[in-house]
Structures are given as C-alpha cells and as structure tokens.
Amino acid sequence: MTAIDGVAAGQELRDVDAPAGGAAADYWRAACLLAFSHATGLSWPPPGEPQRSRAVGHWGCNPGIAWVTAHLAQECDDDGFLLVVGTGHAGSFTFAHRVLRRGGTAAEVSAAIRRYGAPGGDPSELLGEPDVPYVGGELGPALGVAQGLAAARPGLRVAVVVGDGECETPAALAAFAHHDVLRPADGACWLPVVNVNGARMGSAARFSPERLRGLLEGMGYTVLGSGPRGDDAARAARRAWELAGTGEPVVWLSVTEKGWPAPAELGGKPFRGHHAHKPAGLDLADAALRDDVRTWLGALNDPPVIGADGGVAAHVRRLANRIRTEIGTDPPARAGARTPPPVGAAPMREVDRVLARRAVRVLSPDEGASNRLDRCLAAGLVTEVLAEELCSAWAWGFTEAGTPAAVVSYEAFAPLLATQLAQYLKLLTARPPAGRPPLAVVLTSLGWGNAPTHQNTDLAGALLARGGDCPVRVVFPTGARSAATRLDDLLDDRDVVATVVCSKQPLLDPPDPGGPAVGMRLRGAGADADDATILAVGDVAVTEALAAMRLAAPHGVRIGVVALVEPGRLDGATLAAVREALAPPRPAVCVSWVAAHHLAAVYCAVRPAPTAWLGYRERWGATPWDTLAANGLTRWSLLSELRAAGCALPATLLRPPGADPGHLLPTDLSYEVRRL
Known part of the structure; x- marks a missing residue:
C-alpha cells in the first residue's frame, strides 16, 4: 500500500470486545x-x-x-x-x-x-x-x-x-x-x-x-x-x-x-x-x-x-x-505457432488472423465484418456494442484479469477512448510492474480509407504525444506481413497500451526485418547514395512511396524509402541511421497517414533542414483515391515535392493518369529491405 509504508500484511491487531449491532x-x-x-x-x-x-x-x-x-x-x-x-x-x-x-x-x-x-x-x-x-x-x-x-x-x-x-x-x-x-x-x-x-x-x-x-x-x-x-x-x-x-x-x-x-x-x-x-x-x-x-x-x-x-x-x-481490492494475474496463455501470412494480403486480414490465433477478446463498437475480423467473429471472440467508452472499460477489465483484449475501432470514433486510455496509462505508470498483457487498440479506416465522417487522426496523435517513458506503443506496420509480426510482438509485451494503425485494403507488402525504422532501396543500386529520400509513416504512405520509387527509376533517379514503423522507439543508433539516409543536401519529403504535426518532433529530430511534411489534413473527395489526392499524399504528390526540393525529375512524370489508380500496385518493383 502506498499510503502506509512498512506495515506487514497479517499483522496482529489488538482485540476489542465486539459490541452489539x-x-x-x-x-x-x-x-x-x-x-x-x-x-x-x-x-x-x-x-x-x-x-x-x-x-x-x-x-x-x-x-x-x-x-x-x-x-x-x-x-x-x-x-x-x-x-x-x-x-x-x-x-x-x-x-x-x-x-x-x-x-x-x-x-x-x-x-x-x-x-x-x-x-x-x-x-x-x-x-x-x-x-x-x-x-x-x-x-x-x-x-x-x-x-x-x-x-x-x-x-x-x-x-x-x-x-x-x-x-x-x-x-x-x-x-x-x-x-x-x-x-x-x-x-x-x-x-x-x-x-x-x-x-x-x-x-x-x-x-x-x-x-x-x-x-x-x-x-x-x-x-x-x-x-x-x-x-x-x-x-x-x-x-x-x-x-x-x-x-x-x-x-x-x-x-x-x-x-x-x-x-x-x-x-x-x-x-x-x-x-x-x-x-x-x-x-x-x-x-x-x-x-x-x-x-x-x-x-x-x-x-x-x-x-x-x-x-x-x-x-x-x-x-x-x-x-x-487486489486481483492476482494468471500466467498468460502460450501463443500458438506463428505462420507467415500470404504475400499481398490486406493488413487488417492479418491482424484478424493473429488475434484469432492468440484467442484475444475483441471489443468493437460495430461492424466487425467491415473491419475484416472474420476469423475472430467465427471463433466467437468479438463482442460488439455501439459504445466506445464501454468497449474500452471492458478491455481494461479483461486485461487486468490477465486475459488479452483488444479494442478495434474506426479512428473517427476512437477519440472517445482517449480519456480511459489516459487513465490506464496513469495506472501503469504509477504502480510497480504487474505483468498484465497489453491493452491493445487497433485503428482502421484512417485518413482516406473511408468516408469523410469516418476520418480523424486524433487518437493516434494523442498516443504519439505521450511518448517518452510512458508505457504506450504506437506501431504503423508497412504492410500485411509487418502487421502480423508486429502485432504478435506487441501481444508478448506487458504493462503497456499497444496500438496498431493499419488498413483494410490490399497494399504492397514489403518484408519487415523489425526495429523502429526500416530502409528500402532499389535492388542493385550498389553503394551509391540515393538521389532522394521519402520518409513514410503508415502502410498506405509506404505503398505510395514505393510506387514513387518505381515511377522515378526509369528516369535514372534513385529514391530511397525509410519507413518509421514505431516512431516513439527511435533509439540512438536508429536515429543516426535515419538521419544519414535523409541528410542534406539530398532532397527529402516526409509523408504520413496521420496529421503531419503529430510527428513534428520526430521529423525535426531526423531532418532538421527544411523539408515538406505531407499528412492528413481533413480534405476529402468522392472516393478514397480522391481523398488521398485532396490531401496531397499520392505518389505523384511525393514526386512533385521532391522535384520542388531539387530532385532532377521530368515534369511529364508529375502528371497522374486520368484513371483512378488507387488499386494499381507496381508488380515489377524490385527493391531490398533492411533494418536501420
């Protein structure tokens, strides 16, 4: 007990005669x-x-x-x-x-x-x-x-x-x-x-x-x-x-x-x-x-x-x-064997697969099927109530009882969870380690992935802002395989709020070697430095950055991509590697599928020189691709910013085709991935 130090439990008390009543x-x-x-x-x-x-x-x-x-x-x-x-x-x-x-x-x-x-x-x-x-x-x-x-x-x-x-x-x-x-x-x-x-x-x-x-x-x-x-x-x-x-x-x-x-x-x-x-x-x-x-x-x-x-x-x-007033925690159940996901799957499909394999209780406001929780629904792991605050409280109870639980929500509604997550983080910070499984939060439909009413990045920003020694982890997988491995690792953590932000649509699926930052280069580029760098946060941002890499390659321009998978855990060595990849005078641009100012501290740390920050600004259009374009986050927007920063790209490359390319993924892109 914090209020009485050094008092042994079970200490004898003086007997007093029991009165009537x-x-x-x-x-x-x-x-x-x-x-x-x-x-x-x-x-x-x-x-x-x-x-x-x-x-x-x-x-x-x-x-x-x-x-x-x-x-x-x-x-x-x-x-x-x-x-x-x-x-x-x-x-x-x-x-x-x-x-x-x-x-x-x-x-x-x-x-x-x-x-x-x-x-x-x-x-x-x-x-x-x-x-x-x-x-x-x-x-x-x-x-x-x-x-x-x-x-x-x-x-x-x-x-x-x-x-x-x-x-x-x-x-x-x-x-x-x-x-x-x-x-x-x-x-x-x-x-x-x-x-x-x-x-x-x-x-x-x-x-x-x-x-x-x-x-x-x-x-x-x-x-x-x-x-x-x-x-x-x-x-x-x-x-x-x-x-x-x-x-x-x-x-x-x-x-x-x-x-x-x-x-x-x-x-x-x-x-x-x-x-x-x-x-x-x-x-x-x-x-x-x-x-x-x-x-x-x-x-x-x-x-x-x-x-x-x-x-x-x-x-x-x-x-x-x-x-x-105390509850002991049962030892957490052993996780099932990990199996690699199929290449090219939607990230949320892999989140569903991991949650089901590990028998995580899922509390969701609504639309589990829309959020691709098919396996979890079939296994009876999902409880849906259209009350985000209640879902968060239920997850708190499960977690404190030693049972892994996850809240899955559209980002637009997720800020309703913020106050309870803040309370839980205070509890985790104030008490000694208790070995509780993580209180997991899965955010879908960020930014342009849904209609304007469903777009909001405030919860991701609130959690990122805590940073420092606060027991919170916010992970932006690079694709489906990344989502699976990162979520598995998060579920093995203890005494944290663990957040995964990922998409429901099929995207490029680069390998994920682990670590807070991942570097990607054209295969065969040799030891020469890249001509420009894109710093990307979020799976859609990574897909658009790699697509920009593919478009620039035939013109003799090498674009390197650095994906920040867990911005809050950049250690000294990783930070130095990211700085080197973005070092001036090489042109660079930062792109995220959360509001850019949520990542301002990270961007300033890795690239102090003036750099364009592209992020979600609550601009939308009739389709997800229209919304992506309205926010200036397409592959052509990235190339345009790099050209403005001094990268030698032809103007003809900056004209997007008339057809909606939102689901067109480069199939002939050859690149290598390394942990920074």
Missing part, C-alpha cells in the same frame, strides 16, 4: 473513523489532533461505500469477493479498508494520514497501488471494468459500487444497459451497487431513487433497496448475492444521505448532502469546530471498535479480509 456496523464505524481522520489530517487514534494545515481529498461518498461494503462482506461467505470502486473520490475509504485489513501501529497510521495531500507526501487521490485493477479519475467506467473482470475470471465474484451522480454518465448507462452482452464467466458473478446519496459532486444528483429504480427495472434488473438500517441493508445484500450468483441481473440501491453519519452541521456550517463532498471548508484550528468533531468521533466510537492505542477490533479485521 453486528460486524457490518462495526466495520462501517471503524472505516468512517479512519476515512474522516485521513481526509481531515487528524492523528490516530480518534478523536485525534490536527496534523496538517488543511483538509484534503473527499469525504462525502466514503461512508456510503463503507456501509455497502460492510454488508456485502457480512452476507458473503469466507471466500469473499473483489471490490471495485468507481472513482478516486473513494480514496479515504480505500485507505481505511487497507488499514482495517493490514493493521499498523498508531504512529504508522498517523504518519500516513499526515503525508496525505501534504507537500512531498502522497497525492490526494490514491493511485498506483499494487495489483488494484481499477483506480480511475473518470466517472462511469468502473461498471464496465468490473464486467470485464467477471467475464475474464471463472469463479470470481465482483461487486462494484458507483454513485447516483455517476449513473448520469454515458459509460455507466451503457454498462447497465448491456449487462446481457458480456456475461460473467462460469461460476463468476457481477453485482453492481449504487450508493444513492442524493448528490453528485457540488450539487444535487439528477436521478432520484425512484427514477433510478424505474430506469434499471426498465433495463431488466431486479432492483433491491435499503436505507440506513442495518437489518434492511443486510437483507438487501444477502438477496443481491443470491440473485447475482444465479446470473439474474440485480442492482442494489443503498440510499443514505451523503456525509452520513457526520452531523448535519459542524462548527455551525452545513456538512451533509453536497456540502460533504470535500472537507476542505473545515478549519480545525477553530476551537468550536474541533469540539464538534471530538464529540461526534467519540460518539461514533461508542461502544469502542477502536482501542485507546489505535488497535482495531479483531472481528472487524476478519470481516475486512473478506473484501479484496
């Missing part, structure tokens, strides 16, 4: 005492003294989550369950639960509280805790992530708690609506619980308990309800587990006021409802407020669940150990 009520009270102390900076044990100059983080949702969790644990057997909470707003509950499970001396707990949100301490929303499958700042995806976890792990019971305000998000509504699309694995179950506290963050929630009930019943759920009575909550939790275990869709609505059990006022200021969301307004230097807090915390610990030395009742710890 049951273990669930005692766990809830202990969790509230810890969470409030954590958020406000009070030393441990309660009532404590102020240790920080300000309160930080969130308070309001934490008691309701603890209430739900306690009763779920009480009504579950000793094997327990995996708990997924929806947002970083539950950071103080997460802290409290870890202390209740693992223990710690009063000094250790006080020190962790003091560090929370303090300069040089721990961030005010916890992130990067080892083996925790979901911690995200975005509201809504937790439901889908939990569905993915339950679908990937036979026998796993998953409970997920979200807020009523969270139910307003598209990601949460899509997960609720499509509960029957992604079913739990054998013996597993998925149990969603809504912490209905009447408030989202700074204002009232849009969904009343009655509206939520009507909405969820209309989606086919059995809806159970309870309030702040322990016997009602226990009955609801018991029945919820029974129904979830049979596979019947069930939701438990736990209705408690936000901030409860804190007083309606503290220090003369409201402290319930949306006022309880953050404790930042509490000034514990105020004597009257401090007296109110002492009185309340004393009453909450009566009869005691926290001893005078900070020890926690042993029966509370036993209950806490039924609630897991």
Whole structure:
C-alpha cells in the first residue's frame, strides 16, 4: 500500500470486545473513523489532533461505500469477493479498508494520514497501488471494468459500487444497459451497487431513487433497496448475492444521505448532502469546530471498535479480509505457432488472423465484418456494442484479469477512448510492474480509407504525444506481413497500451526485418547514395512511396524509402541511421497517414533542414483515391515535392493518369529491405 509504508500484511491487531449491532456496523464505524481522520489530517487514534494545515481529498461518498461494503462482506461467505470502486473520490475509504485489513501501529497510521495531500507526501487521490485493477479519475467506467473482470475470471465474484451522480454518465448507462452482452464467466458473478446519496459532486444528483429504480427495472434488473438500517441493508445484500450468483441481473440501491453519519452541521456550517463532498471548508484550528468533531468521533466510537492505542477490533479485521481490492494475474496463455501470412494480403486480414490465433477478446463498437475480423467473429471472440467508452472499460477489465483484449475501432470514433486510455496509462505508470498483457487498440479506416465522417487522426496523435517513458506503443506496420509480426510482438509485451494503425485494403507488402525504422532501396543500386529520400509513416504512405520509387527509376533517379514503423522507439543508433539516409543536401519529403504535426518532433529530430511534411489534413473527395489526392499524399504528390526540393525529375512524370489508380500496385518493383 502506498499510503502506509512498512506495515506487514497479517499483522496482529489488538482485540476489542465486539459490541452489539453486528460486524457490518462495526466495520462501517471503524472505516468512517479512519476515512474522516485521513481526509481531515487528524492523528490516530480518534478523536485525534490536527496534523496538517488543511483538509484534503473527499469525504462525502466514503461512508456510503463503507456501509455497502460492510454488508456485502457480512452476507458473503469466507471466500469473499473483489471490490471495485468507481472513482478516486473513494480514496479515504480505500485507505481505511487497507488499514482495517493490514493493521499498523498508531504512529504508522498517523504518519500516513499526515503525508496525505501534504507537500512531498502522497497525492490526494490514491493511485498506483499494487495489483488494484481499477483506480480511475473518470466517472462511469468502473461498471464496465468490473464486467470485464467477471467475464475474464471463472469463479470470481465482483461487486462494484458507483454513485447516483455517476449513473448520469454515458459509460455507466451503457454498462447497465448491456449487462446481457458480456456475461460473467462460469461460476463468476457481477453485482453492481449504487450508493444513492442524493448528490453528485457540488450539487444535487439528477436521478432520484425512484427514477433510478424505474430506469434499471426498465433495463431488466431486479432492483433491491435499503436505507440506513442495518437489518434492511443486510437483507438487501444477502438477496443481491443470491440473485447475482444465479446470473439474474440485480442492482442494489443503498440510499443514505451523503456525509452520513457526520452531523448535519459542524462548527455551525452545513456538512451533509453536497456540502460533504470535500472537507476542505473545515478549519480545525477553530476551537468550536474541533469540539464538534471530538464529540461526534467519540460518539461514533461508542461502544469502542477502536482501542485507546489505535488497535482495531479483531472481528472487524476478519470481516475486512473478506473484501479484496487486489486481483492476482494468471500466467498468460502460450501463443500458438506463428505462420507467415500470404504475400499481398490486406493488413487488417492479418491482424484478424493473429488475434484469432492468440484467442484475444475483441471489443468493437460495430461492424466487425467491415473491419475484416472474420476469423475472430467465427471463433466467437468479438463482442460488439455501439459504445466506445464501454468497449474500452471492458478491455481494461479483461486485461487486468490477465486475459488479452483488444479494442478495434474506426479512428473517427476512437477519440472517445482517449480519456480511459489516459487513465490506464496513469495506472501503469504509477504502480510497480504487474505483468498484465497489453491493452491493445487497433485503428482502421484512417485518413482516406473511408468516408469523410469516418476520418480523424486524433487518437493516434494523442498516443504519439505521450511518448517518452510512458508505457504506450504506437506501431504503423508497412504492410500485411509487418502487421502480423508486429502485432504478435506487441501481444508478448506487458504493462503497456499497444496500438496498431493499419488498413483494410490490399497494399504492397514489403518484408519487415523489425526495429523502429526500416530502409528500402532499389535492388542493385550498389553503394551509391540515393538521389532522394521519402520518409513514410503508415502502410498506405509506404505503398505510395514505393510506387514513387518505381515511377522515378526509369528516369535514372534513385529514391530511397525509410519507413518509421514505431516512431516513439527511435533509439540512438536508429536515429543516426535515419538521419544519414535523409541528410542534406539530398532532397527529402516526409509523408504520413496521420496529421503531419503529430510527428513534428520526430521529423525535426531526423531532418532538421527544411523539408515538406505531407499528412492528413481533413480534405476529402468522392472516393478514397480522391481523398488521398485532396490531401496531397499520392505518389505523384511525393514526386512533385521532391522535384520542388531539387530532385532532377521530368515534369511529364508529375502528371497522374486520368484513371483512378488507387488499386494499381507496381508488380515489377524490385527493391531490398533492411533494418536501420
């Protein structure tokens, strides 16, 4: 745990007599005492003294989550369950639960509280805790992530708690609506619980308990309800587990006021409802407020669940150990034998073949057949729902459970995935390596490969921009064989977001010797330098560059092509080789099938001299070839730019034929390929 260092799991806790009211009520009270102390900076044990100059983080949702969790644990057997909470707003509950499970001396707990949100301490929303499958700042995806976890792990019971305000998000509504699309694995179950506290963050929630009930019943759920009575909550939790275990869709609505059990006022200021969301307004230097807090915390610990030395009742710890927030990862399955793809296939055909051979679960918004996922569809690996955010959340859940998963999307819609991918990248960066398979993203129909409505390069650009030490890989295969080998390699990687950008139409298919950059020259050119160089990113760009090479050869002009297959992984030696291939005064042009400015840093690194950058600019025409031409990305456009840069090419060569040559590939092109 990041917030308490050096506390051994399983450390003995001081026994405190178990008061009446049951273990669930005692766990809830202990969790509230810890969470409030954590958020406000009070030393441990309660009532404590102020240790920080300000309160930080969130308070309001934490008691309701603890209430739900306690009763779920009480009504579950000793094997327990995996708990997924929806947002970083539950950071103080997460802290409290870890202390209740693992223990710690009063000094250790006080020190962790003091560090929370303090300069040089721990961030005010916890992130990067080892083996925790979901911690995200975005509201809504937790439901889908939990569905993915339950679908990937036979026998796993998953409970997920979200807020009523969270139910307003598209990601949460899509997960609720499509509960029957992604079913739990054998013996597993998925149990969603809504912490209905009447408030989202700074204002009232849009969904009343009655509206939520009507909405969820209309989606086919059995809806159970309870309030702040322990016997009602226990009955609801018991029945919820029974129904979830049979596979019947069930939701438990736990209705408690936000901030409860804190007083309606503290220090003369409201402290319930949306006022309880953050404790930042509490000034514990105020004597009257401090007296109110002492009185309340004393009453909450009566009869005691926290001893005078900070020890926690042993029966509370036993209950806490039924609630897991971590998930272990099964060893990844061995991949099937690799076989070479046929020469000249469409790149997406080979992506489909690799995904099917490796039994990767494919989550796709729509049109799996249009995206050439024929083998995956036949093998039952594809789940389609027209909700990109939900597909991304499902893939997150599968990946965290140790099952390889891929989101396949048109690039035009893929920016809807960007926020969740950013959250997942933060998780991967913050925690120790966990050995998870990659969360794979496959983008099709970039640029001119589809109608104008389907054209957009923003997601590829957003991922490329992360670069550096961020665990993201963006690969632009040179053709079908390249797509197959590169995807196989990506699926062997761990703890990354792995993105493949490729086409659906047949293209030239040069061999791929590996590495971040590949060089291509006319066969028999000898040791002489090329007359000009084209730097190409993307399989269509490589095809057009090689076609330009073929057109120029009869005129005695040697054009070399450098394909940047993985721009984000150019090491020192490769960067030097690419620079040499593009070194002035040799004319050069850069062409990509993403927006050129996405690659500006790479282009400037490999060719500091002025060079034309050709890329997708959201210009389109009636056909894919018209769109290619409108963006200035055809083979003739490349030759024209090279001529303008000083390459000795005849003007007659720059006139494209009247017929649409979009599917005309040079069959007599003889070239050699090398890894740079």
